[in-house]
Amino acid sequence: MELITTAHNGPSGIAAERLHEAECQSNFCEMHTPLEENAARVEAERCYFCFDAPCTEACPTGIDIPGFIRMIANDNAVGAAGLILEENIMGGTCARACPVETLCEGVCVRNHGDDRPVTIGLLQRFAVDEAIQEGTEFFSRSEQTGKSIGVVGAGPAGLSCAHRLSVLGHDVVVYEARAKSGGLNEYGLAAYKMLDEFAQKEADFITALGGIEIVHDTILGRDVTLQELRTRHDAVFLGIGLGGGNMLGIPGEKAEGVTDAVAFIDGLRQADHLSAVPVGRRVVVIGGGMTAIDAAVQAKLLGAEEVTIAYRKGAEAMKASIVEQEFAKIRGVSLRYWAQPGAVIVEDGRAAGVEFHPSSDPDAGEKFVISADMVLKAIGQGSHLERAGSTHSFEVASGRLVVDDERRTSCSGIWAGGDCIAGGDDLTVSAVQDGKVAANSIHRALSL
Amino acid sequence: MNDLKSNFVGIESPNPFWLASAPPTDKAYNVNRAFEAGWGGVVWKTLGEEGPPIVNVSGPRYEALHGKDRSVIGFNNIELITDRPLQLNLQEIAQVKKDWPDRALVVSLMVPCQEAAWKSILSQVEDTGADGLELNFGCPHGMSERGMGAAVGQVPDYVEMVTAWCKEYSRLPVIVKLTPNVTNIRQPARAAKKGGADAVSLINTINSVMSVDLDSLSINPTIDAMGTHGGYCGPAVKPIALHMVSDLGRDPDCEGLPISAIGGISNWRDAAEFLLLGAGNVQVCTAAMTHGFKIVDDMIDGLSRFMKEKGFASVSDLVGQAIPSLTDWQHLNLNYTVKAQIDQELCIKCGRCHIVCEDTSHQAIHARHNGERRYEVNEEECVGCNLCVTVCPVENCLTLRKLEDEVDVRTGQMVSTAEKQQWTRHPNNPMANADP
Numbered sequence: 001m002e003l004i005t006t007a008h009n010g011p012s013g014i015a016a017e018r019l020h021e022a023e024c025q026s027n028f029c030e031m032h033t034p035l036e037e038n039a040a041r042v043e044a045e046r047c048y049f050c051f052d053a054p055c056t057e058a059c060p061t062g063i064d065i066p067g068f069i070r071m072i073a074n075d076n077a078v079g080a081a082g083l084i085l086e087e088n089i090m091g092g093t094c095a096r097a098c099p100v101e102t103l104c105e106g107v108c109v110r111n112h113g114d115d116r117p118v119t120i121g122l123l124q125r126f127a128v129d130e131a132i133q134e135g136t137e138f139f140s141r142s143e144q145t146g147k148s149i150g151v152v153g154a155g156p157a158g159l160s161c162a163h164r165l166s167v168l169g170h171d172v173v174v175y176e177a178r179a180k181s182g183g184l185n186e187y188g189l190a191a192y193k194m195l196d197e198f199a200q201k202e203a204d205f206i207t208a209l210g211g212i213e214i215v216h217d218t219i220l221g222r223d224v225t226l227q228e229l230r231t232r233h234d235a236v237f238l239g240i241g242l243g244g245g246n247m248l249g250i251p252g253e254k255a256e257g258v259t260d261a262v263a264f265i266d267g268l269r270q271a272d273h274l275s276a277v278p279v280g281r282r283v284v285v286i287g288g289g290m291t292a293i294d295a296a297v298q299a300k301l302l303g304a305e306e307v308t309i310a311y312r313k314g315a316e317a318m319k320a321s322i323v324e325q326e327f328a329k330i331r332g333v334s335l336r337y338w339a340q341p342g343a344v345i346v347e348d349g350r351a352a353g354v355e356f357h358p359s360s361d362p363d364a365g366e367k368f369v370i371s372a373d374m375v376l377k378a379i380g381q382g383s384h385l386e387r388a389g390s391t392h393s394f395e396v397a398s399g400r401l402v403v404d405d406e407r408r409t410s411c412s413g414i415w416a417g418g419d420c421i422a423g424g425d426d427l428t429v430s431a432v433q434d435g436k437v438a439a440n441s442i443h444r445a446l447s448l
Numbered sequence: 449m450n451d452l453k454s455n456f457v458g459i460e461s462p463n464p465f466w467l468a469s470a471p472p473t474d475k476a477y478n479v480n481r482a483f484e485a486g487w488g489g490v491v492w493k494t495l496g497e498e499g500p501p502i503v504n505v506s507g508p509r510y511e512a513l514h515g516k517d518r519s520v521i522g523f524n525n526i527e528l529i530t531d532r533p534l535q536l537n538l539q540e541i542a543q544v545k546k547d548w549p550d551r552a553l554v555v556s557l558m559v560p561c562q563e564a565a566w567k568s569i570l571s572q573v574e575d576t577g578a579d580g581l582e583l584n585f586g587c588p589h590g591m592s593e594r595g596m597g598a599a600v601g602q603v604p605d606y607v608e609m610v611t612a613w614c615k616e617y618s619r620l621p622v623i624v625k626l627t628p629n630v631t632n633i634r635q636p637a638r639a640a641k642k643g644g645a646d647a648v649s650l651i652n653t654i655n656s657v658m659s660v661d662l663d664s665l666s667i668n669p670t671i672d673a674m675g676t677h678g679g680y681c682g683p684a685v686k687p688i689a690l691h692m693v694s695d696l697g698r699d700p701d702c703e704g705l706p707i708s709a710i711g712g713i714s715n716w717r718d719a720a721e722f723l724l725l726g727a728g729n730v731q732v733c734t735a736a737m738t739h740g741f742k743i744v745d746d747m748i749d750g751l752s753r754f755m756k757e758k759g760f761a762s763v764s765d766l767v768g769q770a771i772p773s774l775t776d777w778q779h780l781n782l783n784y785t786v787k788a789q790i791d792q793e794l795c796i797k798c799g800r801c802h803i804v805c806e807d808t809s810h811q812a813i814h815a816r817h818n819g820e821r822r823y824e825v826n827e828e829e830c831v832g833c834n835l836c837v838t839v840c841p842v843e844n845c846l847t848l849r850k851l852e853d854e855v856d857v858r859t860g861q862m863v864s865t866a867e868k869q870q871w872t873r874h875p876n877n878p879m880a881n882a883d884p
Binding site for chain 1: 516517518796797798799800802803815821841842
């Protein structure tokens with residue numbers, strides 16, 4: 001990528017157009033350059049075609065990685081895409097958004113010694129993009145079963161579930177709160193990971209199969225109740241994700257300029273012009289996950305002068321991998337470890353900085369202040385299970401639904417997956433797996 | 449640096465690396481560049497008889513077999529002998545020899561199987577001052593349809609006859625270039641020797657069809673939707689050439705017949721191998737055509753260092769040193785027993801050894817140990833076949849361990865290092881005899 005730095009980054013406070021639109025567009029170019037055909041073949045040839053491949057074991061959706069890579073090596077990218085999509089219908093997004101360094105690529109046997117892993121993510125993207133580009137049809141629907149399933153949420157879990165159910169011959173109605181499909185693929189992933197409206201292309205690719213009706217702008221608990229869905233459908237799948245961001249619980253949190261990182265990214269993803277997205281001159285991002293990295297890097301790319309990620313523990317404890325941390329550092333983001341927020345410093349009702357102390361004990365260590373006119377909170381999201389209403393008494397752990405191996409909730413006839421279930425890792429790829437597993441379970445239940 | 453001086457059938461050159469008769473030696477411009485780069489000699493691209501020049505195709509004449517990294521593994525051509533006028537070639541040969549007196553300049557020839565035709569060209573070549581002749585009895589395409597090239601090399605009587613004419617009408621050393629497109633390379637070589645040849649050179653190219661274009665469904669290279677077989681060469685043919693060269697090297701009937709080795713020689717290591725298997729010098733074409741003449745630097749330096757390290761004072765000291773290690777299957781020691789062993793420190797746990805052994809061989813490599821991903825040899829099943837070693841991507845991770853005075857757990861038999869056992873005397877051999 002070509003990072004443009006301009007001497008003037010505009011006024012203090014939160015402001016739009018810190019950079020010209022052209023500069024923004026250039027900054028938000030592809031995070032990883034996609035592979036050209038020949039480069040893909042050469043890279044594919046590096047795969048050792050391992051027995052019981054560790055990469056496949058590490059993939060939450062269990063994609064036959066050596067299998068698809070061999071197809072790329074042999075000039076059969078479309079066949080490779082078929083193998084990928086069979087296990088992971090969102091193979092395109094996962095190829096862009098998966099933290100491969102902690103999954104498939106992290107366990108590639110080529111990591112031994114001085115070697116580097118096969119770039120599995122880029123190869124997967126090469127294959128899936130080619131297939132989607134060509135409009136290849138990989139799936140056909142089984143004979144109609146006459147059963148209908150209600151899916152709540154058109155995110156990775158919901159769409160994955162809907163697709164598999166449709167393949168199995170069921171009719172699916174997806175109820176989506178937002179105006180577009182894709183869930184966090186559309187509203188939550190960093191813009192430089194999902195260029196060219198990929199989330200929409202992927203959703204269109206998935207629904208092109210038929211048998212899937214998506215009803216947008218429909219919020220569970222407001223426009224439709226869970227009880228109604230249970231009456232209307234033979235089974236229900238909840239892929240409702242999470243609600244608003246968690247509170248820091250510190251003084252000054254309500255001040256102007258303190259925002260949720262998820263909402264910041266959401267606004268940025270939906271902006272017609274990136275330069276129109278308001279951003280602070282000095283930005284502090286509080287948190288240690290991928291959302292913190294994505295929010296911080298994007299703030300920087302929008303023209304923020306100083307961006308600091310403040311994390312309460314050390315680098316190793318951060319949920320964002322070392323690779324992601326380096327990605328942020330290279331783009332000019334400072335990472336401040338051992339920084340526990342104590343208070344937002346407020347001047348004239350607006351955030352002016354954050355006071356930190358180096359450990360969870362507010363009296364230990366010397367306090368320090370990082371100036372900021374924008375504070376982004378990336379400390380996780382709360383549950384919005386209340387949307388399911390009180391009619392059903394779900395078993396819940398830490399605000400998330402408890403499910404069994406088949407993604408069955410404690411309420412009969414209701415399955416769930418994605419970020420709203422307990423024990424997950426908040427990854428797109430895991431949500432896709434949840435949807436797939438749940439669909440198979442629903443199918444079995446309805447076939448009895 | 450060791451002295452690499454070479455004397456092949458009386459033809460001297462500063463090193464044993466010659467460029468084979470082929471496109472790189474078609475004219476003075478190329479040959480001068482080769483000599484400037486340091487090549488010890490060239491065999492000038494084959495001359496034909498006087499008359500209207502040869503016509504080549506104007507479509508593609510080369511095609512390659514590529515590795516996935518686009519390296520050229522095999523190469524094929526449908527080019528004919530020189531398409532330049534005979535007199536022009538002769539003039540240039542004379543001038544080049546004059547300019548480069550210390551380099552070997554051998555002229556390749558191919559004319560119809562008529563005594564007069566050979567007699568006529570031989571005297572003209574001799575007048576150029578060239579050092580020797582190479583008789584092209586090898587080209588497998590185009591010219592062979594006209595009764596020349598491989599068409600001659602495939603009939604030992606013709607080989608002997610033409611060789612004899614050349615010896616009769618020329619004072620120059622005669623090297624007979626053989627085609628590998630025969631069932632037994634010893635027959636044409638013996639015929640050449642019988643005809644009085646000073647040496648043989650081999651291998652010429654192998655009949656080949658490179659590939660089919662899966663869009664047009666026609667073969668490559670395509671000349672207006674048609675193609676024809678060509679001559680195959682390059683690294684892929686080296687093992688075939690090594691076999692044929694060494695087969696002559698150990699043929700009692702060919703004893704004393706010098707060999708100029710050709711076939712996939714790309715570097716000093718290849719060259720050393722051919723010399724050790726009986727070649728007196730080596731000829732190179734494809735490696736130069738895919739990398740340019742500069743490759744000779746590595747060949748000179750590498751061979752020189754190798755000789756120094758091994759204590760060989762001259763190139764001729766290397767010749768045939770590995771021949772005694774070559775024998776027939778029936779004389780191999782059947783008591784010699786090896787087992788695969790895996791260096792767990794080096795193992796990257798790809799499991800390729802396991803799956804190839806499990807699927808296609810002897811089920812002698814376990815994939816798990818106490819539920820862990822760990823590859824271990826089961827010596828009770830291992831026959832020491834070497835398959836696992838060949839597929840292991842890590843050098844020296846999988847090796848073969850020689851059993852010495854211990855029981856082979858597969859057979860339950862003691863492995864004796866003192867006692868050798870060959871098939872000729874094996875109890876299971878109904879034809880066994882007591883003679884060694």
